[in-house]
Amino acid sequence: MTAVQSETNPSASALASSGGSSKGASIHAKGISKIYGSGENAFRALGPIDLDIKPGEFVSLIGPSGCGKSTTLLLVSGLEPPSEGSVEVDGMPLTRPISEVGIVFQDHLLLDFRTALKNVMLQQEIRGLDKAELRERAANLFDRLGLKGAEDRYPRQLSGGMRQRVSIARALVHDPSMLLMDEPFGALDAITRTQIRHDLEMLWLETRKTVLFITHSIEEAVGLSDRVLVMSTSPGRIVEEIPIDLPRPRPAHLGEYPEFSRYAQQIYEIFSKLGVYRF
Ligand SMILES: Nc1ncnc2c1ncn2[C@@H]1O[C@H](COP(=O)(O)OP(=O)(O)OP(=O)(O)O)[C@@H](O)[C@H]1O
Ligand SMILES: [Mg+2]
Incomplete structure (x- = not known):
């Protein structure tokens, strides 16, 4: 499984x-x-x-x-x-x-050539934040958002719902207000919308x-x-x-x-x- x-x-x-x-x-x-x-x-x-x-x-x-x-x-x-x-x-x-601020757009806007985790960690790279802390927060968000195990998948290997979940993780990982x-x-x-x-x-x-x-x-x-x-x-x-x-x-x-x-x-x-x- x-x-x-x-x-x-x-x-x-x-x-x-x-x-x-x-x-x-x-x-x-x-x-x-x-x-x-x-x-x-x-x-x-x-x-x-x-x-x-x-x-x-x-x-x-x-x-x-x-x-x-x-x-x-x-x-x-x-x-x-x-x-x-x-x-x-x-x-x-x-x-x-x-x-x-964290922004989630209608289109997920994930980078095709980066894995799910690396898309989320983009926030750390762009903002120059502490890598270990952001990794921990990313792991937590992947867990909470039902994405555990998807860290190394590329966007094309994720369903639409999973891609939006990765976008939400990316919008929250830097702890915006x-x-x-x-x-x-x-x-x-409809089923995915209700769950998400x-x-x-x-x-x-x-x-x-x-x-x-x-x-x-x-x-x-x-x-x-x-x-x-x-x-x-x-x-x-x-x-x-x-x-x-x-x-x-x-x-x-x-x-x-x-x-x-x-x-x-x-x-x-x-x-x-x-x-x-x-x-
Ligand atoms: N950069 C722009 N230049 C000119 N007009 C624009 C620009 N951006 C948006 N508009 C126009 O402003 C209006 C509002 O656009 P907006 O995207 O905010 O609507 P919306 O409520 O988000 O619509 P939707 O629900 O379809 O996403 C539209 O008529 C749109 O064509
Ligand atoms: Mg709009």
Whole structure:
């Protein structure tokens, strides 16, 4: 039997300590927007929007395609400057890309020529961090994420779910204070999504990193979040903020909570009013 754990049955040691120590950061964004191009070609891709995310909070941003969700993530990470407004992380104005962040993109963006472990250890090389410490943290994350035994496999030798798990390990190995995730499970099948949602929730419960999670999935947003921010069509504004009051950890079948259906219905109704659906 291979040592790689099944995607649908990750290790019981997924509850072991991640070894992380940094606390979650606070994120404040005031009136941020993004305008691409200039003059006649100026195109407002986002906002303005405000964000006020507490340390250790898990917040989802849900909205129709093209409304500016990925743009929001770029502004919050400092990878792109806002056209208007400002972002503060832990009270400090964001003027350049921050290092205290882990980002998981929709596409795993792993390097084909590096093994799973070496992809994760890229963070150590780029940031010049202590190798032994990062190796230990990587081993811990591989264990927790059901990837034990996959360390020396190349991305082409991993399933889609495993590649996304490696991306999550890479985003967390340097112990960032915030995790930005852009539709990380969008390409996965429903069974894998349900399991990986649970594994992410368990990791978050233990590490309490601040998470901004972008998704198209109402189930994922309600299933994972403390708070769901619902965005309008382009240029996206935040039209509703829904605190999710459900116990954790949340079950595989969220339908067992009547409240889940109410939250889901609320979001469907907002999208219907905005004309997102053409039924
Ligand atoms: N670099 C860019 N230059 C010009 N326009 C851009 C640029 N990046 C994004 N846009 C436009 O900004 C809008 C918002 O894009 P964004 O990628 O943020 O949407 P999204 O909500 O993430 O969509 P999806 O759910 O499909 O991923 C889109 O109309 C897109 O075409
Ligand atoms: Mg996007």
